Amino acid sequence: MIEQFKLLIIVSFLFSIAEFVKTRKLSLISYQDCFYLIAQIILIVPCIYYFKLFLITSSSFIGIHPSSIMEKQSLLSQVFLMLFFGDLVSYICHRLFHTRYLWLFHEVHHTTRKMNWAKAQVSHPIDSILTFGTIYFFVHMFSFSLESLAVVQLISLIYGFLSHSKIHFRFGFFDYVFISPTSHHLHHSLLKKNESCHKNFSSFFSIWDILFGTFQKPDSKPLTYGTNSRELKTLKQQLLSPLTKFLRKN
Ligand SMILES: [Zn+2]
Ligand SMILES: [Zn+2]
Numbered sequence: 001m002i003e004q005f006k007l008l009i010i011v012s013f014l015f016s017i018a019e020f021v022k023t024r025k026l027s028l029i030s031y032q033d034c035f036y037l038i039a040q041i042i043l044i045v046p047c048i049y050y051f052k053l054f055l056i057t058s059s060s061f062i063g064i065h066p067s068s069i070m071e072k073q074s075l076l077s078q079v080f081l082m083l084f085f086g087d088l089v090s091y092i093c094h095r096l097f098h099t100r101y102l103w104l105f106h107e108v109h110h111t112t113r114k115m116n117w118a119k120a121q122v123s124h125p126i127d128s129i130l131t132f133g134t135i136y137f138f139v140h141m142f143s144f145s146l147e148s149l150a151v152v153q154l155i156s157l158i159y160g161f162l163s164h165s166k167i168h169f170r171f172g173f174f175d176y177v178f179i180s181p182t183s184h185h186l187h188h189s190l191l192k193k194n195e196s197c198h199k200n201f202s203s204f205f206s207i208w209d210i211l212f213g214t215f216q217k218p219d220s221k222p223l224t225y226g227t228n229s230r231e232l233k234t235l236k237q238q239l240l241s242p243l244t245k246f247l248r249k250n
Contacts, residue, residue, distance in 0.1 A: 004041050005041060007154070008037060008157075011157065011158060011161065012037070012118070015117040015161050015162075015165055016029075016117070018165065018167050019116060019117065019167055022166055022167040027114075027116050027166065029116065030118075032122065032233075032234070033119065033121070034118075036118075036122045036123070037118060037121050040121050047129070047132070048136065051136055051140075052140060055137065066140055066141045066142065066143050067141065067142055068143050069142055069143065070142045070143045070145070071145075075145070075148055075151070078144050078148035079155075081144075082139065082148055082149070083152055083155065084205065085138070086138070086152065087203055087204045087208060088208055089134055089138055090131060090203050091201050091203075091209070091212070093131040094106075094131070094201040094202075094203075095212075097127060097131070098196075098198055098201070101246060101249065102127075104242040104245045104246050105124040105126040105127045105242045105246075106123070106124070106127050107227055107229065107242065108122065108123060108232060108238045108242060109123040109124070110196065110226065110227050111231050111238070112231070113226045113231055114225065115164055115165070115168075115185060115188060115225055116164065116166055117161040117162070117164055117165035117166075118164075120157075120160035120161050120163065120164040121160070124238065124242055125239070126242070136149075156203070159203065159204060163185075164181075164188075168180075168181035168184075168185050169181055170182045170183075170220075175206060175217055175218065176206055176210065176215075176217075177206060177207070178204060178206060179200060179202050179203060179205070179206055179209075180218065182218035183216075183217075183218045184200060186200055186216060186218045186223065187200040187201065188223075188226075189224060189225055190224045190225065190227070190228065196227055196228065198214070199214050199215065199216035200214065200216055200218075201214055
């Protein structure tokens with residue numbers, strides 16, 4: 001865990017410097033952003049451990065066992081396949097989180113009016129657990145190695161920081177292949193009539209958005225970020241308000 005913290009500090013420092021160089025302003029991250037950054041590091045290892053234990057117990061109970069298909073694959077192919085198909089699973093989860101009830105939880109990720117690299121990790125625990133749990137279910141069922149999972153998590157962390165950072169830029173033609181920072185900034189934007197932009201759900205590969213008709217090519221127009229609801233500013237609001245709204249709707 002110490003190593004993960006060291007890595008987080010180095011990557012965070014590099015992104016803060018890059019944002020400063022780009023904007024000429026030092027943007028300090030909030031205590032809420034720090035909470036999510038630290039919580040993800042502390043909780044990820046025990047979450048994987050207990051979820052793996054649960055899957056092993058339930059699969060021997062149900063009689064469905066993981067396929068060993070990935071065991072013989074090289075680390076590189078495992079990383080690529082996990083990134084590619086994990087992005088499809090993440091795309092499906094993300095679209096579901098933009099529907100009526102799940103939006104209450106995903107709104108926490110969209111609530112900010114100011115983007116920066118640290119916003120990548122801001123998400124309600126229900127959002128993180130359901131999305132990561134679904135991806136990890138497939139990681140377990142296809143016997144991907146823990147090394148490949150660690151590499152993919154590191155790539156996801158850095159790519160997530162880049163997608164949310166103020167150093168956003170477009171990839172030109174490659175916007176049709178990879179989700180550029182500007183494509184993801186568009187996902188966080190408000191369209192006319194304060195309508196949330198339900199486009200660009202993928203994290204890495206634009207192909208999933210193109211395939212399912214949710215791709216929007218970014219342009220250079222300035223964007224307004226946030227949701228059409230009141231901004232959830234405090235940690236208490238971000239963690240409790242989705243739960244109370246969810247209970248009130250039921
Ligand atoms: Zn979203
Ligand atoms: Zn985002």
